[in-house]
Amino acid sequence: MNNTxxxxxxxxxxxxxxxxxxxxxxxxxxxxxxxxxxxTLLDTxxxxxxxxxxxxxxxNGLWLEPRAELIGFAQRCLGIWQEFPEVPVxxxxxxxxxxxxxxxGKVAExxxxxxxxxxxxxxxxxxxxxxxxxxxxxVTRRAANRVLQTQASWGTCxxxxxxxxxxxxxxxxxxxxxxxxxxxxxxxxxxGRAISVSGLASAAVLYPFxxxxxxxxxxxxxxxxxxxxxxxxxxxxMIQ
Numbered sequence: 143m144n145n146t147x148x149x150x151x152x153x154x155x156x157x158x159x160x161x162x163x164x165x166x167x168x169x170x171x172x173x174x175x176x177x178x179x180x181x182t183l184l185d186t187x188x189x190x191x192x193x194x195x196x197x198x199x200x201x202n203g204l205w206l207e208p209r210a211e212l213i214g215f216a217q218r219c220l221g222i223w224q225e226f227p228e229v230p231v232x233x234x235x236x237x238x239x240x241x242x243x244x245x246x247g248k249v250a251e252x253x254x255x256x257x258x259x260x261x262x263x264x265x266x267x268x269x270x271x272x273x274x275x276x277x278x279x280x281v282t283r284r285a286a287n288r289v290l291q292t293q294a295s296w297g298t299c300x301x302x303x304x305x306x307x308x309x310x311x312x313x314x315x316x317x318x319x320x321x322x323x324x325x326x327x328x329x330x331x332x333x334g335r336a337i338s339v340s341g342l343a344s345a346a347v348l349y350p351f352x353x354x355x356x357x358x359x360x361x362x363x364x365x366x367x368x369x370x371x372x373x374x375x376x377x378x379x380m381i382q
Contacts, residue, residue: 230314246292
């Protein structure tokens with residue numbers, strides 16, 4: 143019998159990525175900016191070589207060079223953004239981040255859960271919950287703080303009391319049907335399993351957004367999602 147403990151999952155997203163950096167990477171992928179623009183941003187930030195390399199790696203996974211199974215997902219996002227330039231860019235970056243980086247998604251999910259009742263939570267409680275999956279230690283704590291800093295930069299939350307408390311910002315209403323379907327797909331990719339229609343509106347990982355449509359109708363019209371009824375409960379939504 144193998145008693146070796148299972149290794150903690152990889153963190154991956156362990157850098158602070160300001161919204162303008164994530165937006166620039168999105169524009170580079172869409173051909174709206176040159177790749178050198180990313181280098182200029184990182185040069186201006188004065189990052190050291192190790193930090194610059196790690197930051198560029200996160201941006202690669204986010205937009206510049208996503209994993210093979212996420213290329214089509216990223217391209218669908220670009221299509222939405224190009225057709226509807228008024229959609230909020232933080233929502234695009236959020237969806238890609240939770241799909242590409244489970245650690246980013248886990249932090250988002252925990253913030254969403256812990257702030258549901260009172261609108262805020264302590265960073266200490268968040269770190270305790272993360273340690274259950276990723277292990278205790280400075281690496282996990284530092285990465286979590288950088289993800290929180292990133293999410294605050296994207297306008298979804300605020301860090302107060304010297305970072306000891308996290309406050310949820312009012313949700314952004316998403317009325318674009320294509321973007322709603324894409325965010326639903328992002329949540330399913332993060333969880334790795336189907337989600338009930340009734341659970342989508344309150345999905346903790348999507349806490350920064352209010353999906354302003356009949357989700358059953360959105361899913362039924364989506365070419366990438368499907369509904370499956372099992373028993374008398376709420377139908378399940380899955381990726382085709």
